[in-house]
Amino acid sequence: MGMSVENFHPEKPKPKRYLPEVRTIIESDIYLRWGIEALRDISDEEATLRHTQRMANCGYLLAKHLAKDRGYAQEDIELFVEACLLHDIGKIEVPPKHLTKLHDEFGPEDLAEVSKHAYQGYEILRHDKRSPRVFYPVLLHHEFQERSYPDTDASMLKLMEDMEDVDIDNARLLAMLDVFDRLAFGSPPENPPIQIERVVAKLKMQFKSEEDAEIIDFLYGQYEKIKELS
Ligand SMILES: [Fe+2]
Ligand SMILES: [Fe+2]
Numbered sequence: 001m002g003m004s005v006e007n008f009h010p011e012k013p014k015p016k017r018y019l020p021e022v023r024t025i026i027e028s029d030i031y032l033r034w035g036i037e038a039l040r041d042i043s044d045e046e047a048t049l050r051h052t053q054r055m056a057n058c059g060y061l062l063a064k065h066l067a068k069d070r071g072y073a074q075e076d077i078e079l080f081v082e083a084c085l086l087h088d089i090g091k092i093e094v095p096p097k098h099l100t101k102l103h104d105e106f107g108p109e110d111l112a113e114v115s116k117h118a119y120q121g122y123e124i125l126r127h128d129k130r131s132p133r134v135f136y137p138v139l140l141h142h143e144f145q146e147r148s149y150p151d152t153d154a155s156m157l158k159l160m161e162d163m164e165d166v167d168i169d170n171a172r173l174l175a176m177l178d179v180f181d182r183l184a185f186g187s188p189p190e191n192p193p194i195q196i197e198r199v200v201a202k203l204k205m206q207f208k209s210e211e212d213a214e215i216i217d218f219l220y221g222q223y224e225k226i227k228e229l230s
Contacts, residue, residue, distance in 0.1 A: 043096035059084035079133040090121030140171035
């Protein structure tokens with residue numbers, strides 16, 4: 001890993017494009033500021049950075065919305081925001097040539113490399129002694145998506161035995177936010193954003209429970225706010 005938190009010395013915090021509450025969380029923890037700068041360094045014209053900024057804002061609003069029903073304390077909300085911010089941190093280990101290819105050129109080798117980012121993110125966060133509340137959801141964030149990666153193998157299932165239900169629930173929320181963001185705001189270099197009503201329909205086909213539907217409606221309600229911030 002080129003950039004590590006040990007040799008990271010920010011001049012001063014400059015987190016823009018975040019809700020004030022999210023900014024407070026970021027400013028309270030140098031590790032998050034390191035993560036943001038590391039994401040900025042990925043050679044994808046800041047697409048991953050922007051994606052994680054929106055997800056942190058949206059994730060904060062969602063966690064706050066669910067807090068009463070699910071009994072989340074402020075710390076749980078902060079850990080969920082951290083998972084949103086750093087869910088794609090494993091991409092700092094992916095060679096840049098695999099991150100910028102267009103669909104036509106994107107082959108099995110690229111897929112194999114990009115697919116590793118969830119596991120690599122988990123390894124980074126675990127190595128840096130972040131909370132399991134963060135690194136387990138990061139590890140699983142593609143497992144609950146339609147286009148999940150073919151790596152739910154025996155070792156992954158073994159790891160899942162150590163997780164608590166809340167980690168698996170949060171991984172699912174992270175997956176919903178991830179799909180929502182990529183559809184609503186697009187995923188460069190090619191997939192442009194699609195109309196928000198179609199985003200909602202697509203999400204509801206993928207996440208089907210009654211509670212999922214409520215969450216998706218909530219995200220729909222936050223769309224303009226997230227868009228304004230980005
Ligand atoms: Fe991802
Ligand atoms: Fe993502």
